[in-house]
Amino acid sequence: MIRKQLYLEAGQDAKVKRLARRFGCSESDVIRQAIDRFPDAGRSPEEALWAAGALVAPPGGEDLNGGADLDELERELDQWSATLPGPIGLAEAVAQDRR
DSSP: OOOOOOOOOHHHHHHHHHHHHHHTSOHHHHHHHHHHHSOOTTSOHHHHHHHTTOOOOOTTSOOOOSHHHHHHHHHHHHHHHHTSSSOOOHHHHHHHHHO
């Protein structure tokens, strides 16, 4: 590891301390994890989501391979989106899916 010294604003310091207490780790661990989760400029959004653990395979451990499974999923998505009054954001789509 390489030692670094940095300056934080008071609110940032308080947040790092709070997160370290909540997760039972060091403040340095909190900062390293934040850096690891920060998207790289050369990385696609999908790669960034995978790296952050936001994309996971469905239960059973296998992702859709295309074909009939993918066609069925696309039909379900088309039927669902036809019921919407207009475009929605990702957060609203996730919230509706959870309902």
